[in-house]
Amino acid sequence: MRAVRLISASVSRLSTLAESRGTSVRVMANNAITIDNLNPNIIKLEYAVRGPLVTRAGEIEKELAKGAQKPFNKVIKANIGDAHAMGQKPITFIRQVIACVTYPKLMDEVDFPKDVVERARALLSGCGGNSMGSYTVSFGIEMIRRHVAEYIERRDGYPSDWQTICVMIPIPQYPLYSASLAEYGLEQVGYYLDEDRNWALDVAELERSFKEASSNTAVRAIVVINPGNPTGQVLTRDNIESIVKFAHQHKLFIFADEVYQDNVYAEGCKFHSFKKVMTEMGAPYNQTELASFMTVSKGYMGECGLRGGWMELFNMDPQVQANLFKCISASLCPTTLGQTAVDCVARPPQEGEPSYDLWIKEKTNVLDSLAQRADMIVKTFNTMEGFKCNIVQGAMYAFPSIQLPPKAVERAKAEGKAPDVYYAFRLLEETGICIVPGSGFGQRPGTYHFRTTILPQPELLQEMLEIFKEFHAKFTKEHS
Template identity: 70%
Template sequence: MKTASFLLSLESLLWPLDAADSGASDAIKNVLKLLICDINGKRPGVMIPIPQYPLYSATLAEFNIQQVGYYLNESTNWGLDISELKRAIEEARKTCYPRAIVVINPGNPTGQVLSRENIEAIIKFAHKEKLFIFADEVYQHNIYAPGSKFFSFKKVLVEMGEPYSKMELASFMSCSKGYMGECGLRGGYAEVLNMEPQVKAMYLKAISAMLCPTVLGQACLDIIMNPPRKGEPSYELFQKEKNGVLESLKLRAKMVADTFNSMEGFSCNEVQGAMYAFPQIKLPSKAIEAAKKAGKAPDVFYAFELLENTGICIVPGSGFGQVPGTYHFRTTILPQPDKLKAMLDNFARFHKQFLSKYS
């Protein structure tokens, strides 16, 4: 079901949706809020991937909802194993009442794109466990790897037919990603499917009590939802620019993963989609000791050394969650190709020096 919620501000827009927000972040928080309610004396729990985009861990902590982490499988290009979902939910049931599962596809920070079969298996799992699905699909336009294709949860769920097509789902989209990357315009939305009518009424009331997102953000989102069509004057130019941006990102995705894989102690999965690489790095034991002495986690220590020696800023894996004892970091593929190449060359030089210092 799709209905406009910010009636005054959205009436003029051509696309119907459930809730326009100042970015997908607000949309996600507004739906998460609906879960703040103890059940049978237990606080609610929400399953989130590890590594994950920190909006989720932070918001769950803010709302006093229990984080139920499930690990993505690095050895299958950050695939999502159903056996791991089962492990995580069984463990969590001892301390909370799991009510929802978050899936980020394509992944941030991990850059994987889920196959249709994997999505079907997740939907079946969520159905069996009576979980509301949060489909974070803000990177749906950013698909690079040959053979990878974006499937929306809504499409798969509807095509699976009943009982799955009746499941509760919210899908999130943003104007900050894709080929637009307009983070400053702050536009996002939630498309909500099959929400229990009484809950939906409360949801719409709650978001209507806030003021509407900025007109610029809404206009930007309208352009993404309703791009120039064949036969319209700007269609050719729009296609050229859009494809140009996405083709260039595809080259950059490969350049980043290839460079990291050529560096000693690094292993980087293919960046199938989104805007990031999340390589694993084996740190020498002397570096781990030096980190301990400095009172920093080893990956944080490495990130600071890199920053101080080169000016390159990366985000340590501990900010996203990682299997204990492994070290990662996230970097983006967004800089223009010449700048990205210069950054990667600089990074590789630093890493050699780091290894000779601590080996």
Template identity: 70%
Template sequence: MSQIKLISRASRVLSGAAVRSELSEAVSVQSQPRHTTIRTMASTQNKTLTLETLNPNIKKLEYAVRGPLVARAGEIEKELEKGAQKPFKRVIKANIGDAHAMGQQPITFIRQVLACVVQPELIKTDQFPADVKQRAQAILDACGGSSVGSYTMSHGIELIRRHVAEYIERRDGHGARWQDIVLTGGASNGIKNCLQLLCNQVGGKDSGVLIPIPQYPLYSASLAEYGLAQVGYYLDEDANWALDVAELERAYSEGSRHHAVRAIVVINPGNPTGQVLTRANIEGIIKFAHKHSLFVFADEVYQDNVYDKDSKFFSFKKVMTEMGAPYNTVELASFMSISKGYMGECGLRGGWMELCNLDPDVQANLYKAISAMLCPTTLGQTAVDCVARPPVAGEPSYELWLKEKTAVLQSLDKRAKMIVDTFNSMEGFSCNVVQGAMYAFPSIHLPPKAIEAAKAANQLPDVFYAFKLLEETGICVVPGSGFGQRPGTYHFRTTILPQPQLLQEMLDIFQAFHQKFTKEYA
């Protein structure tokens, strides 16, 4: 095996034992004489990095959607490949919002534009519609050397930033400055870039950030990584995960005792909870943020994913603008991604953030910090352009684009209802309506004997349940404790992404497992 392949394998992002196993395998298959010396040296000299000298923030960091349960799911998949006998034939990964991995087909228009920018000779053929070729050529013209293999500006290609600003103007009915748009490697990179701005003491206190509970673990993991304090505010499960301003005040007051609370994160539509905030709710949050001079992180990556007929997506930018003075001066960063919505292009790593009302010097320093990372991927930026500037009526690609987009969203709507109806029919389950996003977060009542068994196994009760589910059925979900939940309650997050036939199979298996589990621990 070549050195390059070994280095590539050893550097894959794996967790825990998987990393040690991969590195061990990489070393063991290399030529014996040369690497015996390396192993001997490693065993006789002190390591520069040990668990004692490792950055303590990295040790605190946890990311539930790719945690131990998911690692075990990967092991089970390999066991099945080797012929292991299990009571199931495959692992169903309902743990992460990866649409294409669960069978969603790419949007043709996006992939055709990508094909043309990667292989420009295709633009000269008659294989693709005229609007596809025009979009691809415009992007290539904006790239150095007319190649997507070149670096771009750190904030992204200006042409695409302008198209994103135009998208926001169409969406909100208000102006947007392209200079305030930053293209990112998925929304996550933009969120982390902005969180880093808060890494400082204010008034002798470390900075804290208000985040929803339940929350998307990117936030708790990033706060731990940067040494920022997590100040949780609870969403109201009984009111379909609504956000209560009185609860925000409680969390802010308690958090301010020990930390300088400087920002609030709002996820709308919600992950993992699937709610869509009302306009009145958003207005209340903006007033709260203005009152306490908080920087607002508006995570709006699921803005296309609204299923409930009585719900509607309103961007924080739109509501804030229409509220007028003094609320239209709140510092705001809003985030969008190509990984969700109807696109599901997770692996391309494309997204954007819009910055509103930042101090110009702060924004300049943020752009400086972003420049150190060179630029987001040009293919991700290309997909962003396709989302921000989709085909319009009269263009050759419009009819197919609209058909595919509509089919994806209607299917997700159907699957959201399937999941909610099934869980609410199961003993001990309660599941709120999935108004939007891609997940359900049902509450589950666990019998006392199951809780005792979990303690004996040195596991949290919802983790115990999820591991039993995985080992006995091959279904991988994420325990609610990985997202945060009110003490004494138990949940798990499942995606609605398995295609309808597989989802029905998963739900049937889930029901049978839960009946068996309930009987076993009754």
């Protein structure tokens, strides 16, 4: 960074003298921090799910509120996995427990189920001064970490050490990986999922990508999202085994984003955790380094605003783990109320307990309805000209490919937009439907996709799909 760059127009209040000292640049400006001396990693960082399209959607909402005339009367936010915002109701037990720990006097005044009160008192006893207003240890309340370890043991049938569990916020999600890598100046090595095999991970493709990257960088880790975001696939056990073998062979740390582990819909599909598969494969594969992530934002809970989740570390070098925990402790602690939600999920009401029936009923309703919507969305998309949509086996998203007419591609270029971004902006402006263009996630060159959630409640989803179909027909006609 010895070169002094030209000063852009919008920082014209900068005076002219610029000198370099040592390896750092010093710009004599009226402002201490300008775009010219900002960390270039920050400028590179992009986060697709909350980009300009979403900003525009917010503006449109304000225009509508002010009475602007548009061909639609509301914005449908199909861009973000935000279940409650799309009408899903919270799980009662979680909310009752949080209300009780927040304002314990309620437990004397309101007739809450016995298990709610017991849980609330147990959690409070794990907090300094019996208050959710105290800091917790940086990795989360010990009792909650133990419950998480028990949850994992029930799920996998193998031991989990609560001391490798860290209750955390926020859980990284897909485009966040690229954003975080950019912020830290790390390189991203892309591998393509196989769209023709329902987004499976093809080991030959992993090898190609690894080989290509290894010529100029040290590849250290692989991120796998299962069930897939934005692609909605649920990995088979065989597929996971090959990934583990690949990771072991090339000494890669596996980051398993398993936040959709409860969201599995398709007949014959089952969620297999990386930890369980790895353990069952035996030596040497059970030595592979792994961090697995889970959250209360997804699943049947959809509690995005509470910011609770957990991470399990498996086979991490103890010195590295100590350093990681040191970094985590510098963020003080995760929110106690988010941790409370984590506890309810890790240790849900058990059969025979007063809240059990309602818990099961609410959970089943949410998951059944999501399964129906997953089906509905795929069927509709596959009736649309130029659309091809894989089965949504799990997670909360469909990621159809769309063929855009050459004229649409040209117009997009004329407007300086990627073709799928052009399509998404047109859709938003003309129908109020907000989706995420595929280019924000990465796609094979020359193909176009978008991600939509399956979260709008059934009636709204039906309406959305009809409007979408109509728009797409019109768009295709206009550009053919």
